[in-house]
Amino acid sequence: MNFRNGLAINLPINRNSVVKFSQSLLKNGAPAWQRLQAVRALECYRDRVLQRSEPDLTDVILTLTQLARRERNVDVHAPPTAEELKKLQGNLNKGESPWIQTMRSELRVLHYSMDTERAYVRWVKRFSKHVGSESLEQFDEQDIGDFLTTLAVEGSVSPSTQNQAQSSLLFVFQCVIGKKLGFLNAVRARKTESIPVWFSRSEIEKLLEHFVGEHRLMFLLIYGAGLRHKECRRLRVKDICFDEQHIVVRDGKGAKDRITFLPTQAVSELKRQISVAKYFHEMDVEQGFAQVYMPYALSKKYPNACRELAWKWIFPSRQRSRDKRSGIAWRHHIGAEQFTTTFKRALRLSEILKNGVPHSLRHSFATHMIEGGADIQTVQKLMGHKDVKTTLGYVHVTEKLGVTIHSPIDVACGN
Known part of the structure; x- marks a missing residue:
């Protein structure tokens, strides 16, 4: 070859x-x-x-x-029409460049998440600062390659960060500006093999002691069902099946649905939390704020669904807010920072010296499932992994063929 x-x-x-x-x-x-x-x-x-x-x-x-x-x-490759812009822009930052505003609209037409939109806009602004101009149409693949190389060499960014930057620039140049790009010749960031942070079973028990209320329930669901933090916050009442004891995760990573456990320990607390969601739902309907975010224009297909408890968030925010895209005032789910703050506090009080984050509970779920004898394919389905190689990353060196492995120093001292 x-x-x-x-x-x-x-x-x-x-x-x-x-x-x-x-x-x-x-x-x-x-x-x-x-x-x-x-x-x-x-x-x-x-x-x-x-x-x-x-x-x-x-x-x-x-x-x-x-x-x-x-x-x-x-x-x-044409920019959105005036009608599309009016429907999709919401409260766009009028101080942004025309290309960025158009990109925001294009991303919303294509149903990209708000997190992706923020990341793409951030990278395009950073590229504009790098080249010293907001007139992006004058630049080409060489300029993009130079920017990506700078990120890898001077910024020492991770491969995933560099790939995200590349994806955002490809989107704005090819789908918004309409420029045909050639081969991107850039120095690639070096990929590292990292092991995810997870907690032992005793550490899980120590952490759980410092959680109360809805945050305790979120802990039980993230660890007990292998949910992502965002998937937990976005659960709706209709996604819970108490009879068959499972949770339906809708529109997870990669826009995929899956089914996972409903932990028995979480059932009673989950029912109480749904009663809280019902209280807010009835209050919102009575005060004229019945609407709730529904993806892919389902609000038009099912115009009365917003008045049903089934579509409401299980973890509703205590206050209503105005949606940045549609401009509609409604009650959204709780924000990411709330559970994250509580988790950091619990980690400190438990005196666990690990660089853990809420996602570490999901890592712990997969690790303990495999240690408990669950097969890789089952764990892959419960986690929603597209590639089994991702799941195999949780097979840590703890046991091999049923024989416990010891450090050589422990064996020598034992003799």
Whole structure:
């Protein structure tokens, strides 16, 4: 196999393989604009790496462009219409550059999360500061590559951070500005093999002693069901099945749904918390604030659903707030900082000298499940991992083939 700049250059590529790849993305739910980006990336690989003009992918790119236009009913690279901007902008920062405001609108059209929007905007602003201009249309892949290299060399960022920066810049240049980018030649951040932080069973007991009320319930659900912190905060009343003792996690990481345990220890406290949610729900309906956030325009499909308790958050905020996107005043779920603050306090009071975060409870769930004899595939499904390799990261060196492993010094001293 021949190599150039560390890349294999004889990877076969033909029109049929590109079409099949695009069809596989379609089966996995990728919209036309994402499939268009993938094919353009292959075209760039053909031009820059293979240095060939065949296969001709013009017709494939044209077809995907038309499909993208049909999905949006606009030009795939055209900025949103005035009507779309009015519906989607919400309370945008009018002091931001036009490209960033347009990017915010595009992200909302495509149902990106608020966290992703904040991250993308942050990276685009940082890139603008790096190049010294908000007129992004004048820059190209070389400027992006220089920026990514600076992050890796001078900023010493992690690979995931650099990838996030690259994704945000690819989005704004290709989907907002409409500029076709070539190969990004950048120094990549070095990937490190890190072990997640988890707690022993005795440490879990010590931590739990310092939690009360709804935060205690969140602790039981995150650790007992393997939920992510955000998934726990976003639970709705309809997601709990007491009869079959399971929780349905809706729209988890990767926009995937899954089913996991409903811990027995959490049942009584969960029922009390739902009664609290019911109290706030009835008060909001009575005072004319019945609406609640519903994804993917479900509020239009089910206009009366907001008046039903089933759609309300199990962990509602104590105060109403105005949504930054829609401008509607409603009661959202509690914020991330509340449980995080309580967790840090419990960690300090327990005198546990570990760099733990709420997500460490999820790591502990997976570790203890595997230590208890659960098979990898089961844990993978409960955790919602796409790749089993992620789950295998929780198989720590504690036991091997049922034989306890000891340190050599312990064996020597024991003799």
